[in-house]
Amino acid sequence: MEVSCFPATSKGTHSLFPSSSELLKGVRISPWHQAYVSVALTSKRKQPLLYAVTSNFQNKGTLKVASHLFQVSCSRKNEASLLEARSMDEVYDSLADRLLPTAAVTANPNFKYIVGLAGPPGAGKSTVAHEVVQRINKLWPQKSPSMDEQVGSPDIATVLPMDGFHLYRSQLDAMEDPKEAHARRGAPWTFDPARLLKCLQSLRSQGSVCAPSFDHGVGDPVEDDIFVSLQHKVVIVEGNYLLLDEGVWSDISSVFDEKWFIDVDLDSSMQRVLKRHMSKSGRSLDEAKWRIEYNDRPNAEMIMKSKKNADLVIRSIETS
Template sequence: MDERGVVHVVEGSCIDEIYDALAKRLLPTATTTSNSNYKYLVALAGPPGAGKSTLAHEVVSRINKSWPEKSTSLDSQVKPSDVATVVPMDGFHLYRSELDAMEDPQEAHARRGAPWTFNPSRLLACLKSLRSQGSVYAPSFDHGIGDPVEDDIFVNLQHKVVIVEGNYLLLEDGIWKELSSLFDEKWFIDVDIDKAMHRVLKRHISTGKPPDVAEYRIEYNDRPNAELVMKSKNNADLVIKSIDF
């Protein structure tokens, strides 16, 4: 919410209208600072299957495409650096070896994706370093091996807008609350849970899970996680009304 407690709502007749509106909202923040370390941090939250990753990358792509028109570079032959980038929360999953070391490793692996299977303290430290130093290396996540990949994402000095996307960025519990308070804007994709779970089911099946295994994982893990995430919508400054891609 802004200073007046107003939650802004973004919706459109098609998904491209939403992407364009969000990019237009953020573009001025990339053009109005001379501080080389400046970063405008946006949290993009929502349940599994909400389309967070797609939305984040589409908005960033539009900002970077529009940026040369705003750039005051004297040399027209030099392509301006990108000014927006995405940092997914996926890279801050606990390693499989860390799940193995838990009291109930089988449960830990079955519930992977729940808040307690992430390392929010590490994400907080990463973003604080980005704030203070202007650049940072962040981990990505390799779904093929099921573990983070260290230092795979470089946020550099030229990046002024950083969209961090993940399920739990607006939670109010413990370290999550401190993490949430670090962002300049907090966005939430509001989506029907059944529709989101259908998308996640298709995703599970596309990666080779048998339909019955995929359905069990939805009910045992993904849906409870989604219901928890939906409760954090009240902590958003801006709510994005989901429509089909």
């Protein structure tokens, strides 16, 4: 996303207050047509002076900051950015730093910056999401101590997994071919995307929502087990199919302020899934291999095609 920002009266550097030299530090704009704008103003001492300006606009418009008007225009790049690093820890740090300025947006109590994190099974989506959220929550009080009292808690980021929107086993039992439905569990049609969309829309409009989690031991969702509150400003939604561009999945994708995709070697990811099937599900080696070839790999190949819809591609790094 390319952004230009300048005073409505004239272009160039602008002092917001006659007696000071606070300058417009940066403007962060969602890549979608209905975008939120967050602005951070800093002094020469690099101390935060003002956060929390949100605005909706099309490709350009007027932004009001502390009674001063700025013209904002943006153009979308066709290619996603690529994030590479020497280790996954560096990846996590970089992603947290990317989102920290957004966490400062507090003028609107319902404000949410929602990131969609997708990738094939075994890509490490849950790990990436939780590591990034953990870092944001740890860094927030250090980066913005002046905002501490307003936020009320250092936990301003959270994870919302897509797993809770699996169809119940009873719903699979009611399908025309229950055996096939259970064998293909994890395919897009074994989820309830309409319910996920409604959840994300409620989160966007109301600022908080209760969502289901997934109990892998029982094999069913657990209702209202996840609460995203008003204090959570950054929400990372992680799941396989979040960047698909068909049906309701396309509507889900349009909700996100940023779309991330974890790019991973499929053979490596399938090896992780194989170990997961055997350790967590108690499947034999032959059963695990059959499930991967019949279900997991075809799903993964389809998911990899949605990488083209990402704003940021994260290169997965193998760890020993």
